[in-house]
Amino acid sequence: MSRIHVTARVNGDKVEFLCDPRETLLDVLRDNLGLTGTKEGCGTGDCGACSVTVDGRLICSCLMLGAEAEGKEIGTVEGIANGEELHPLQVKFIEHAALQCGICTPGILVAAKNLLEHNPAPSETEVRYWLAGNLCRCTGYDKIIRAVLDTAAEIRAAN
Numbered sequence: 001m002s003r004i005h006v007t008a009r010v011n012g013d014k015v016e017f018l019c020d021p022r023e024t025l026l027d028v029l030r031d032n033l034g035l036t037g038t039k040e041g042c043g044t045g046d047c048g049a050c051s052v053t054v055d056g057r058l059i060c061s062c063l064m065l066g067a068e069a070e071g072k073e074i075g076t077v078e079g080i081a082n083g084e085e086l087h088p089l090q091v092k093f094i095e096h097a098a099l100q101c102g103i104c105t106p107g108i109l110v111a112a113k114n115l116l117e118h119n120p121a122p123s124e125t126e127v128r129y130w131l132a133g134n135l136c137r138c139t140g141y142d143k144i145i146r147a148v149l150d151t152a153a154e155i156r157a158a159n
Contacts, residue, residue: 001022003021006066029076032066035078037106038061039103039106040062049107052076055073088155092150095150101138116152120152121156122152
Protein backbone atom coordinates (compact mmCIF):
# COMPACT_ATOMS: atom_id res chain seq x y z
CA MET A 1 0.00 0.00 0.00
CA SER A 2 1.39 3.40 -0.91
CA ARG A 3 2.08 5.97 1.77
CA ILE A 4 0.39 9.37 1.79
CA HIS A 5 2.28 12.66 2.01
CA VAL A 6 0.73 15.01 4.56
CA THR A 7 1.57 18.63 5.38
CA ALA A 8 0.14 20.08 8.60
CA ARG A 9 1.00 22.40 11.46
CA VAL A 10 1.73 20.78 14.80
CA ASN A 11 2.12 23.05 17.81
CA GLY A 12 2.62 25.95 15.42
CA ASP A 13 5.35 24.30 13.35
CA LYS A 14 4.93 23.16 9.76
CA VAL A 15 5.50 19.41 9.50
CA GLU A 16 5.48 16.95 6.64
CA PHE A 17 5.23 13.20 7.00
CA LEU A 18 4.41 10.05 5.12
CA CYS A 19 1.80 7.74 6.59
CA ASP A 20 -0.01 4.57 5.79
CA PRO A 21 -3.64 5.39 4.88
CA ARG A 22 -4.79 3.23 7.84
CA GLU A 23 -2.50 4.87 10.41
CA THR A 24 -4.17 6.93 13.14
CA LEU A 25 -3.17 10.47 13.99
CA LEU A 26 -2.07 9.11 17.37
CA ASP A 27 0.37 6.72 15.68
CA VAL A 28 1.65 9.46 13.37
CA LEU A 29 2.24 11.84 16.28
CA ARG A 30 4.08 9.25 18.34
CA ASP A 31 5.88 7.17 15.72
CA ASN A 32 6.47 9.53 12.79
CA LEU A 33 6.87 12.87 14.60
CA GLY A 34 8.31 11.67 17.93
CA LEU A 35 5.65 13.47 19.99
CA THR A 36 5.22 10.80 22.65
CA GLY A 37 3.36 12.96 25.16
CA THR A 38 0.07 11.92 23.58
CA LYS A 39 -0.77 8.52 25.07
CA GLU A 40 -2.80 5.58 23.86
CA GLY A 41 -5.11 4.38 26.58
CA CYS A 42 -7.93 2.50 24.89
CA GLY A 43 -7.63 2.95 21.12
CA THR A 44 -11.43 3.38 20.88
CA GLY A 45 -11.97 7.03 21.87
CA ASP A 46 -13.33 6.16 25.31
CA CYS A 47 -10.56 7.34 27.67
CA GLY A 48 -9.28 10.69 26.34
CA ALA A 49 -5.59 9.90 26.95
CA CYS A 50 -4.87 10.71 23.30
CA SER A 51 -6.71 14.05 23.29
CA VAL A 52 -5.32 16.69 20.94
CA THR A 53 -6.83 19.69 19.22
CA VAL A 54 -7.41 19.81 15.47
CA ASP A 55 -8.22 23.28 14.18
CA GLY A 56 -9.13 24.25 17.75
CA ARG A 57 -11.51 21.34 18.27
CA LEU A 58 -10.80 18.71 20.93
CA ILE A 59 -10.60 15.20 19.48
CA CYS A 60 -9.33 11.73 20.34
CA SER A 61 -6.36 11.21 18.03
CA CYS A 62 -6.92 7.44 18.03
CA LEU A 63 -10.16 8.06 16.09
CA MET A 64 -8.68 10.22 13.33
CA LEU A 65 -6.54 9.00 10.47
CA GLY A 66 -3.16 10.65 10.04
CA ALA A 67 -3.99 11.33 6.39
CA GLU A 68 -6.92 13.48 7.54
CA ALA A 69 -4.44 15.90 9.12
CA GLU A 70 -3.65 17.42 5.71
CA GLY A 71 -3.75 21.20 6.06
CA LYS A 72 -4.85 21.05 9.70
CA GLU A 73 -3.53 22.81 12.81
CA ILE A 74 -2.85 20.23 15.51
CA GLY A 75 -2.13 20.97 19.16
CA THR A 76 -0.56 18.40 21.48
CA VAL A 77 0.61 18.45 25.08
CA GLU A 78 4.13 19.29 23.86
CA GLY A 79 2.78 22.63 22.63
CA ILE A 80 1.30 23.73 25.95
CA ALA A 81 4.47 25.05 27.61
CA ASN A 82 6.24 28.11 26.20
CA GLY A 83 9.74 26.70 25.82
CA GLU A 84 10.98 26.01 29.35
CA GLU A 85 8.17 28.08 30.90
CA LEU A 86 5.30 25.88 32.00
CA HIS A 87 1.75 26.85 31.15
CA PRO A 88 -0.25 27.92 34.24
CA LEU A 89 -2.26 24.68 33.95
CA GLN A 90 0.90 22.63 34.24
CA VAL A 91 2.01 24.63 37.27
CA LYS A 92 -1.37 24.20 38.96
CA PHE A 93 -1.44 20.46 38.23
CA ILE A 94 1.87 20.20 40.09
CA GLU A 95 0.73 22.45 42.95
CA HIS A 96 -2.53 20.53 43.39
CA ALA A 97 -0.89 17.10 42.94
CA ALA A 98 -3.39 16.54 40.13
CA LEU A 99 -1.34 13.82 38.47
CA GLN A 100 0.07 10.46 39.35
CA CYS A 101 0.95 7.82 36.75
CA GLY A 102 0.84 10.30 33.86
CA ILE A 103 -1.09 8.28 31.30
CA CYS A 104 -4.17 10.52 31.40
CA THR A 105 -2.42 13.78 32.27
CA PRO A 106 -1.44 14.90 28.74
CA GLY A 107 -4.97 14.42 27.42
CA ILE A 108 -6.49 16.15 30.43
CA LEU A 109 -4.10 19.10 30.06
CA VAL A 110 -4.97 19.46 26.36
CA ALA A 111 -8.69 19.25 27.15
CA ALA A 112 -8.46 21.70 30.06
CA LYS A 113 -6.47 24.22 27.99
CA ASN A 114 -9.08 23.91 25.23
CA LEU A 115 -11.83 24.54 27.78
CA LEU A 116 -10.14 27.67 29.13
CA GLU A 117 -9.66 28.97 25.58
CA HIS A 118 -13.41 28.59 24.99
CA ASN A 119 -14.55 29.59 28.48
CA PRO A 120 -12.09 31.49 30.71
CA ALA A 121 -14.52 31.44 33.65
CA PRO A 122 -15.97 27.92 33.84
CA SER A 123 -18.03 26.71 36.76
CA GLU A 124 -17.10 23.47 38.49
CA THR A 125 -19.95 21.76 36.66
CA GLU A 126 -18.66 23.05 33.31
CA VAL A 127 -15.14 21.80 34.06
CA ARG A 128 -16.47 18.38 35.04
CA TYR A 129 -18.61 18.24 31.90
CA TRP A 130 -15.75 19.32 29.60
CA LEU A 131 -13.36 16.76 31.09
CA ALA A 132 -15.92 13.94 31.21
CA GLY A 133 -14.28 12.27 28.22
CA ASN A 134 -10.96 11.95 30.05
CA LEU A 135 -10.66 9.01 32.39
CA CYS A 136 -8.21 8.92 35.30
CA ARG A 137 -7.68 5.81 37.38
CA CYS A 138 -5.16 7.18 39.87
CA THR A 139 -5.90 10.66 41.23
CA GLY A 140 -9.65 10.79 41.32
CA TYR A 141 -10.97 13.95 39.80
CA ASP A 142 -11.17 16.46 42.64
CA LYS A 143 -7.53 17.56 42.43
CA ILE A 144 -7.79 17.87 38.66
CA ILE A 145 -10.96 19.98 38.86
CA ARG A 146 -9.42 22.20 41.56
CA ALA A 147 -6.28 22.70 39.46
CA VAL A 148 -8.33 23.77 36.41
CA LEU A 149 -10.52 26.14 38.44
CA ASP A 150 -7.47 27.63 40.16
CA THR A 151 -5.78 28.14 36.77
CA ALA A 152 -8.87 29.85 35.39
CA ALA A 153 -8.96 32.22 38.38
CA GLU A 154 -5.25 32.99 38.05
CA ILE A 155 -5.50 33.70 34.31
CA ARG A 156 -8.49 35.98 34.84
CA ALA A 157 -6.71 37.86 37.63
CA ALA A 158 -3.63 38.35 35.42
CA ASN A 159 -5.75 39.81 32.63
